[in-house]
Amino acid sequence: MAQNEAVGRNIVVTGGGTGIGRAIATRLAGSGDRVTIVGRRRDVLRATAEELRGEHGLDVTPVDCDLADPDEVETALTRLPDRVDVLVNNAGSREPATGPGPHGVRARWRGDFERNVLTAVLLTESLRDRLTTDGGRVITVTSVAALRGGGSYGASKAALHAWNHSLAAQLGPQGVTCNIVAPGTVAGTEFFGARLDDAELTRRAGRTLVGRVGRPADVAAAVVFLASPEAAFITGEILQCNGGELLGR
Numbered sequence: 001m002a003q004n005e006a007v008g009r010n011i012v013v014t015g016g017g018t019g020i021g022r023a024i025a026t027r028l029a030g031s032g033d034r035v036t037i038v039g040r041r042r043d044v045l046r047a048t049a050e051e052l053r054g055e056h057g058l059d060v061t062p063v064d065c066d067l068a069d070p071d072e073v074e075t076a077l078t079r080l081p082d083r084v085d086v087l088v089n090n091a092g093s094r095e096p097a098t099g100p101g102p103h104g105v106r107a108r109w110r111g112d113f114e115r116n117v118l119t120a121v122l123l124t125e126s127l128r129d130r131l132t133t134d135g136g137r138v139i140t141v142t143s144v145a146a147l148r149g150g151g152s153y154g155a156s157k158a159a160l161h162a163w164n165h166s167l168a169a170q171l172g173p174q175g176v177t178c179n180i181v182a183p184g185t186v187a188g189t190e191f192f193g194a195r196l197d198d199a200e201l202t203r204r205a206g207r208t209l210v211g212r213v214g215r216p217a218d219v220a221a222a223v224v225f226l227a228s229p230e231a232a233f234i235t236g237e238i239l240q241c242n243g244g245e246l247l248g249r
Contacts, residue, residue, distance in 0.1 A: 184242025
């Protein structure tokens with residue numbers, strides 16, 4: 001793909017059925033790209049793809065896969081594009097509460113590692129040979145928790161930062177850039193559940209410099225920029241998207 005081509009690309013977005021992933025898929029498909037959304041929940045993915053195709057005429061294909069399972073990743077490869085221009089690693093979540101004691105600690109830490117690290121690494125490594133040279137993009141969505149702490153969840157997201165540095169060095173000679181988008185609080189997703197009530201929204205908005213929490217569209221805009229030809233000279237970076245909730249250094 002030539003550097004000046006901005007549409008008609010093959011794009012894979014993980015966790016693309018809801019929230020941030022759906023917003024990313026919608027923006028990219030709306031620009032004329034062919035988008036494949038990947039995730040565990042088949043019904044959710046299909047419903048999203050059907051809505052985006054039927055109501056908006058967008059080119060979106062669902063592929064269900066547990067991205068932390070190597071066997072499922074291998075199987076899913078037959079349904080993914082032979083050439084991938086942009087890979088967006090957005091899938092991830094927090095391990096639910098586990099029991100007490102060391103067994104509970106291990107379950108929580110292992111669960112967060114699998115949900116957030118392996119879901120990105122297994123697919124990316126499996127698609128390395130399909131990434132478009134001289135213009136390919138790998139963009140990984142992490143969290144502000146990776147930068148200021150957050151227990152096992154923050155540690156798993158921070159691991160992606162270290163991995164991205166290595167990935168950028170490995171793929172840079174092929175003309176493939178690798179970057180991170182680290183959102184702060186984002187409303188309109190499943191992540192917080194009932195915890196993000198009006199009082200908590202107000203409290204978190206007060207921690208930003210712009211007086212509001214983020215929206216999925218805010219994160220999608222950052223991803224769209226890093227996926228664009230204009231971002232060809234940016235790689236190995238962590239782009240914070242948090243309204244000034246945590247200042248960059």
